[in-house]
Amino acid sequence: MNAFETCALSVRRGSRDVIREVSIKLRVGEVVGVLGPNGAGKSSLLGAMAGELSARSGEVLIDGRSLAGLDALAQARIRAVLPQQAALTFDLALTDVIRMGAYPFAQATPAQVDDWVRQSVLDADLAHLEAARYGELSGGEAQRIQFARVLVQARAAAAATGHAYILLDEPTSSLDPRHQLFVMQRVHQLARSENFGVLIVMHDINLAA
Ligand SMILES: Nc1ncnc2c1ncn2[C@@H]1O[C@H](COP(=O)(O)OP(=O)(O)OP(=O)(O)O)[C@@H](O)[C@H]1O
Numbered sequence: 001m002n003a004f005e006t007c008a009l010s011v012r013r014g015s016r017d018v019i020r021e022v023s024i025k026l027r028v029g030e031v032v033g034v035l036g037p038n039g040a041g042k043s044s045l046l047g048a049m050a051g052e053l054s055a056r057s058g059e060v061l062i063d064g065r066s067l068a069g070l071d072a073l074a075q076a077r078i079r080a081v082l083p084q085q086a087a088l089t090f091d092l093a094l095t096d097v098i099r100m101g102a103y104p105f106a107q108a109t110p111a112q113v114d115d116w117v118r119q120s121v122l123d124a125d126l127a128h129l130e131a132a133r134y135g136e137l138s139g140g141e142a143q144r145i146q147f148a149r150v151l152v153q154a155r156a157a158a159a160a161t162g163h164a165y166i167l168l169d170e171p172t173s174s175l176d177p178r179h180q181l182f183v184m185q186r187v188h189q190l191a192r193s194e195n196f197g198v199l200i201v202m203h204d205i206n207l208a209a
């Protein structure tokens, strides 16, 4: 029953269907890669699963319930999204950006959130930057911070419901080769150890393999 799925999903953008009758199933503990050329509709698929784009036909189900029937808070409490462009240039402390992942979880204690942040900082290899401010980071560092923020959200969701789903749109596009591998390996470990179902859009076939 626990799965994040699209059933014959079609999504229209402009005057054409960029997604046509796509059915995929993402289970807890699983990492699913989505590959395809520019313009194939990968981000559109992710956008529909994130609840940002509506289906023209078909539906998106999360643990058997229609995503369209859940409000934004309920969606944020079960799935976390890393968009392809996270265009944020505010001058916040790095840990404050990462802590934002816990906003949808008002019941979480500060100690719990601290703990999730600490673990996620390690999962994104950011320990050496902990004192930094977001505005002064490189592109790849900023991308890893967004990754850590998404992990905090997923950890909080899993603490509340036992599992969580993560949608990552090209999460390694700005990363150096070592960090590409590092992040992908972490994603795999965490899917199993933390009960995450992870969908990853990517271009590198070797990395996907
Ligand atoms: N806001 C929009 N209005 C109209 N068409 C759009 C819009 N956004 C995207 N499209 C079109 O939808 C198609 C799919 O776009 P999408 O962003 O899903 O591709 P993608 O597979 O993620 O590509 P990339 O690898 O470049 O990120 C493209 O042809 C694009 O031109």
Ligand SMILES: [Mg+2]
Pocket (backbone or CB within 6 Å): 042, 043, 044, 084, 169
């Ligand atoms: Mg895209």
